[in-house]
Amino acid sequence: MALPATPTREFITGLPKAELHLHLEGTLEPDLKLRLAQRNGVDIGQSTVEEVRATYAFDSLTSFLAVYYPAMEVLQTADDFFELADAYLARAAADGVKHVEMFFDPQAHTSRGVPFETVVTGYHRAAAGASEKHGVDAHLILCFLRDMSAESAAETLEASVPFRDRILGVGLDSDDRGNPPEKFADVFARARELGYRLTMHCDIDQPGSIDNIRTVLDEIGVDRVDHGTNVVEDPALVAVVRERGLGLTCCPVSNSFVTDDMKAAEIAGLLRDGVRVTVNSDDPAYFGGYVADNYVALAESAGLTTAEVVTLARNSFEASWLGDSQRAAYLAQVDGYVAAYAASSD
Ligand code: ADE
Ligand code: ZN
Numbered sequence: 499m500a501l502p503a504t505p506t507r508e509f510i511t512g513l514p515k516a517e518l519h520l521h522l523e524g525t526l527e528p529d530l531k532l533r534l535a536q537r538n539g540v541d542i543g544q545s546t547v548e549e550v551r552a553t554y555a556f557d558s559l560t561s562f563l564a565v566y567y568p569a570m571e572v573l574q575t576a577d578d579f580f581e582l583a584d585a586y587l588a589r590a591a592a593d594g595v596k597h598v599e600m601f602f603d604p605q606a607h608t609s610r611g612v613p614f615e616t617v618v619t620g621y622h623r624a625a626a627g628a629s630e631k632h633g634v635d636a637h638l639i640l641c642f643l644r645d646m647s648a649e650s651a652a653e654t655l656e657a658s659v660p661f662r663d664r665i666l667g668v669g670l671d672s673d674d675r676g677n678p679p680e681k682f683a684d685v686f687a688r689a690r691e692l693g694y695r696l697t698m699h700c701d702i703d704q705p706g707s708i709d710n711i712r713t714v715l716d717e718i719g720v721d722r723v724d725h726g727t728n729v730v731e732d733p734a735l736v737a738v739v740r741e742r743g744l745g746l747t748c749c750p751v752s753n754s755f756v757t758d759d760m761k762a763a764e765i766a767g768l769l770r771d772g773v774r775v776t777v778n779s780d781d782p783a784y785f786g787g788y789v790a791d792n793y794v795a796l797a798e799s800a801g802l803t804t805a806e807v808v809t810l811a812r813n814s815f816e817a818s819w820l821g822d823s824q825r826a827a828y829l830a831q832v833d834g835y836v837a838a839y840a841a842s843s844d
Contacts, residue, residue: 500840500843501804501805501836501839501840501843502804502843503803503804504797504803504804505793505794505797505802505803505804505807507790507794509804509807509839510594510790510793510794510797510807511592511593511594511790512594512835512839513594513793513807513808513811513832513835513836514594514596514811514828514831514832514835515593515594515595515596515789515793515810515811515814515815515832516595516596516597516598516599516776516814516815516817516818516820516828517590517595517597517598517599517600517778517779517789517814518598518599518722518745518747518776518778518814518817518818519601519724519725519747519748519749519776519778519779519780520586520590520598520599520600520601520778520779520780520782520789521600521601521602521603521641521671521780521781522579522582522583522586522600522601522602522621523566523569523570523573523582523602523603523606523781524566524780524781524782524783524784525582525583525585525586525589525781525782525783526569526570526572526573526582526783527585527783528547528548528550528551528554528783529547529550530581530582530585531550531569531572532544532545532546532547532550534572534573534574534578534581535572537578538572538574538575538578540571540572540574542569542571542572553565554783554784556755556756556784557755557756558756558757559673559674559701559704559756560673560675562755562756562781562784563672563673565784566781566784567606570606570607570610571610573607573612574612575616575620576616576617576619576620576623577620578620579616579617579619579620579621579624580620580621580623580624581620582620582624583600583620583621583624583625583636584624584627584628584631586600586782587624587625587628587631587632587634587636588631588632589782589788590632590634590788590789591632591633591634593788593789593790594789594790595634595789596633596634596635596828596831597634597635597636597814597815597818597820597824597828598634598635598636598637599637599638599639599666599667599818599819600621600625600636600637600638600639601639601640601641601669601671602617602621602638602639602640602641603641603643603671603672604617604618604640604654604657604658605642605643605646605650605651605654606643608654608657609646614654614657614658614661615661618638618658618661618664618665621638622638622661622664624636625637625638625664635824637666637819638664638665638666639665639666639667639668639669639695639697640654640655640658640665640667640668640669640694641668641669641670641671642654642655642668642669642670642671642682642685643671643672644670644671644672644673644674644677644681644682644699645672645673645676645677646672648681648682648684648685651682651685652684652685652688655668655685655688655689655692659692662692662693665694666694666695666819667689667694667695667696667697667721667819668686668689668694668695668696668697669696669697669698669699669724670682670686670697670698670699671699671724674699674700674701674704674705674706674707674710675704675705678706678709678710678713679698679700679710679713679714679717679718680713680717680718682698682718683717683718686698686718686720690719695721695722695819696718696719696720696721696722697720697721697722697723697724697747698710698714698718698720698723698724699724699725700714700723700724700725700726700728701725701756702725702727702728702753702756702757702761703728703757707728707731708728708729708731708732708735711723711726711728711729711732711735712732712735715735715738715739715742715744720744721744721819722744722745722746722747722817723739723744723745723746723747724747725746725747725748725749725753726739726746726747726748727746727748727753727761727764727765727768729746729768729773730764730767730768736768736771736773739773739774740771740772740773740774743774743816744774744817745774745775745776745813745816745817745818746768746773746774746775746776746817747776747778747817748761748765748775748776748777748778748796749777749778749779749780749785749792750762750765750777750792750795750796750799751779751780751785751786751787751791751792751795752779752780752781752785754795755784755785760795760796760799762795762796762799762800763800765777765796765800766796766800766801766802766806769802769806769809769810769813770806774813774816774817775810775813776810776813776814776817777789777792777793777796777810777814778792779791779792793807793810796810808832808836811832812829812832815828815829815832816829
């Protein structure tokens with residue numbers, strides 16, 4: 499009964515996994531963007547897929563966001579949001595994703611006149627049908643834009659209340675600079691009262707990344723941290739994250755676009771230290787890598803063993819917001835896959 503010592507792409511692709519850090523708006527592939535622009539009569543300034551792809555160029559979080567938000571103007575109707583999410587779910591299924599908790603940015607749409615209800619209706623239709631259509635159990639996380647005001651976040655939170663049963667939790671994304679977690683402490687406290695699970699981005703190598711990680715752990719009381727890799731700067735905080743069993747949703751390929759490196763050594767170091775590290779794709783259409791590509795890139799760069807890759811997949815379910823019995827069922831699927839793979843390699 500032997501597994502390959504080094505994980506192959508084929509092994510990684512078939513491994514059952516959860517994706518916990520995925521922005522639906524970050525799955526807008528150039529061909530879909532062009533098709534939606536033509537359908538909705540939006541002039542995006544390009545007329546071929548190659549021209550659109552050429553605009554997907556950046557070297558920092560700020561320059562990425564400057565491409566990302568304007569691209570969303572092609573998303574107008576509930577059908578558009580449905581198609582975006584449905585295409586991602588089909589692609590994720592092909593990478594072995596069984597469970598996904600997907601971010602969406604309502605303020606990026608309501609601020610340009612698209613009603614909250616339109617956004618949720620389209621995304622929810624895709625999520626609700628994904629189990630039967632793609633074999634993926636899909637859920638939504640509402641993200642507030644941290645470069646907008648706390649009042650706007652609070653209004654968005656109240657707008658979500660009629661759709662409470664369609665949304666699993668809330669997160670915080672966009673530009674960290676000058677927008678620390680404490681700006682949203684009251685909004686997140688109210689979200690907790692409403693029964694939402696809580697997560698926040700603590701992006702890579704931003705000014706104050708480590709202070710933000712401390713705040714989300716000590717003051718906000720998040721259930722998970724998005725990115726959070728800079729925790730390596732403070733061993734005492736690493737111990738807190740490990741002891742609480744908090745998930746870190748790392749995104750290696752994305753890291754190499756918004757900083758100068760994938761942070762493979764840091765992510766692998768945390769994994770080997772017993773921290774609940776997970777691997778995710780963030781904005782796969784923009785960074786050119788879906789979740790299996792992220793596992794492969796990290797495994798190659800950090801020299802992960804097959805057993806460590808299996809731990810990453812197990813962590814993805816452990817750090818998810820699944821109920822206990824569903825989590826146990828997915829973990830059994832991971833074990834079953836590994837056992838069958840080992841048996842077939844004999
Ligand atoms: N919005 C989409 N992707 C993001 C990221 N990686 N960081 C912050 N905000 C985002
Ligand atoms: Zn993100």
